[in-house]
Amino acid sequence: MTKEELLNKLKELNRISSKLELSSTERKEVFESISGYTERFISTLDSSRAFSQKPAGRLAVTGDRMPLAEILDIYQKEVAENGINAASGKHLGYIPGGGIFAGAIADFIAAVTNPFAGVYYASPGAASIENEVVNWLKSVFSFPAGSVGCLSSGGSVSTLIAFTAARDKHRVKNEAVRKSVVYLGEQVHHSTQKALRIIGLEDVLIRYVPLDDQHRMRADVLATQIEKDCNRGLNPFLVVATAGTTDTGAVDPLNDIANIAEQSRLWFHVDAAYGGFYILTSRNQLFNGIERADSLITDPHKGLFLPYGVGAVLIKDKASALQSNYYEANYMQDAAAEELILSPANLSPELTRHFRGLRVWLPLLLHGIEPFKSCLEEKLLLTKYFRIRLAELGFNMGPEPHLSVSYFWYPFEQDTDQKNRQLMDAIHHDGEVFLSSSVINNRFVIRVAINSFRTKKETVDRSIEMIERCVKDIK
Numbered sequence: 001m002t003k004e005e006l007l008n009k010l011k012e013l014n015r016i017s018s019k020l021e022l023s024s025t026e027r028k029e030v031f032e033s034i035s036g037y038t039e040r041f042i043s044t045l046d047s048s049r050a051f052s053q054k055p056a057g058r059l060a061v062t063g064d065r066m067p068l069a070e071i072l073d074i075y076q077k078e079v080a081e082n083g084i085n086a087a088s089g090k091h092l093g094y095i096p097g098g099g100i101f102a103g104a105i106a107d108f109i110a111a112v113t114n115p116f117a118g119v120y121y122a123s124p125g126a127a128s129i130e131n132e133v134v135n136w137l138k139s140v141f142s143f144p145a146g147s148v149g150c151l152s153s154g155g156s157v158s159t160l161i162a163f164t165a166a167r168d169k170h171r172v173k174n175e176a177v178r179k180s181v182v183y184l185g186e187q188v189h190h191s192t193q194k195a196l197r198i199i200g201l202e203d204v205l206i207r208y209v210p211l212d213d214q215h216r217m218r219a220d221v222l223a224t225q226i227e228k229d230c231n232r233g234l235n236p237f238l239v240v241a242t243a244g245t246t247d248t249g250a251v252d253p254l255n256d257i258a259n260i261a262e263q264s265r266l267w268f269h270v271d272a273a274y275g276g277f278y279i280l281t282s283r284n285q286l287f288n289g290i291e292r293a294d295s296l297i298t299d300p301h302k303g304l305f306l307p308y309g310v311g312a313v314l315i316k317d318k319a320s321a322l323q324s325n326y327y328e329a330n331y332m333q334d335a336a337a338e339e340l341i342l343s344p345a346n347l348s349p350e351l352t353r354h355f356r357g358l359r360v361w362l363p364l365l366l367h368g369i370e371p372f373k374s375c376l377e378e379k380l381l382l383t384k385y386f387r388i389r390l391a392e393l394g395f396n397m398g399p400e401p402h403l404s405v406s407y408f409w410y411p412f413e414q415d416t417d418q419k420n421r422q423l424m425d426a427i428h429h430d431g432e433v434f435l436s437s438s439v440i441n442n443r444f445v446i447r448v449a450i451n452s453f454r455t456k457k458e459t460v461d462r463s464i465e466m467i468e469r470c471v472k473d474i475k
């Protein structure tokens with residue numbers, strides 16, 4: 001290719017590739033259109049169903065262009081109106097959060113400015129924003145200043161990071177794996193076992209510790225089991241407590257478990273993915289002992305009501321956290337001189353990563369902490385209110401919950417499990433409000449998880465009306 005041919009080719013490519021940079025006018029048009037769409041979405045949330053389901057269609061990428069209006073139309077029909085409406089306050093299943101608008105704004109700014117947030121050298125400001133969020137989390141959970149941490153995509157990846165540090169600290173590898181023991185509560189979240197599997201620990205021995213009548217791990221049984229395992233020549237190395245289980249919202253007796261872990265030299269991990277931020281409420285005494293954990297995970301996309309895709313992990317032992325995640329490479333040599341923990345990438349499996357620090361930092365600065373605290377406190381009281389209203393209708397309720405997840409069933413005279421299953425189906429079919437189910441103490445139960453910033457007293461009233469409607473048809 002001659003120089004002239006090359007210049008002509010570049011001109012031609014530029015004519016087409018420049019379309020990726022919208023003009024100022026186009027950006028304004030797009031922005032107005034998106035803003036109109038999101039306004040309509042938010043302002044009709046109250047009247048939209050929380051659940052409906054049809055197979056997804058019309059979403060194939062063909063390589064052809066499509067006007068934005070048409071894209072938004074497809075998005076509305078195929079995504080926004082299909083499945084669980086997780087932005088709705090009427091989503092009371094699994095663990096909701098909602099997704100506050102300030103988080104979306106932060107994501108927009110992060111995406112437009114696109115700093116390389118994983119490495120301090122590349123963006124001291126973006127890396128520091130994440131580090132300051134981690135520092136704030138350390139203060140929330142009374143972790144020492146010397147502990148380290150990072151933001152992840154969510155609870156599952158945070159668990160992976162924490163367990164890898166535990167594995168490395170306790171040198172659980174090769175033949176040591178089969179002799180090592182992990183202790184889990186019976187209602188532990190499945191991301192726990194999944195993380196063990198992913199990090200090469202699927203052959204460890206897992207002991208499921210039974211729960212008491214409030215669904216908390218029985219510390220006395222844990223202590224006895226560890227002693228038995230030691231006597232058998234095994235290597236107990238990790239105990240996982242949960243501060244807010246998914247099934248029932250129970251907070252394990254953290255101080256008791258910390259005592260046992262300390263005595264037996266186990267790594268003490270706390271899964272506070274859902275419940276962690278309730279430490280900011282009047283129930284904070286339930287969390288006594290959380291500060292003694294070796295590692296802790298918590299999910300701002302649950303307890304701070306941020307859009308999905310942001311979890312956090314705190315680890316006390318800096319060396320173990322760095323061991324698997326820090327790597328030297330020639331092409332990274334310019335960044336090598338800096339303090340390792342300034343760069344989130346050194347504490348996480350991700351190098352290039354979403355600048356998720358901004359979606360935590362910006363909302364906390366914009367709103368201050370008080371609305372978050374009030375919102376969490378409100379969820380606790382709404383759960384109480386929900387239970388009072390259901391009990392008035394003759395439902396049986398699980399024990400008084402620690403936090404904002406509870407469960408119930410209707411005491412049909414016959415085939416109770418099957419009829420409650422039918423009730424769950426009827427609730428899903430109605431779809432105005434979304435609830436999910438579980439099996440607790442061998443009983444089919446319906447769960448309510450009140451954790452969306454948009455769930456209000458009126459939402460609870462509408463849920464009760466709906467449940468009443470559905471149960472009448474089955475009786």
Ligand SMILES: Cc1ncc(COP(=O)(O)O)c(C=O)c1O
Pocket residue numbers: 095153154155156157189191242244245246271272273274299311
């Ligand atoms: C207690 C608990 N731990 C861990 C997780 C996993 O978190 P994520 O879905 O963010 O990966 C969840 C999710 O609901 C959870 O409730």
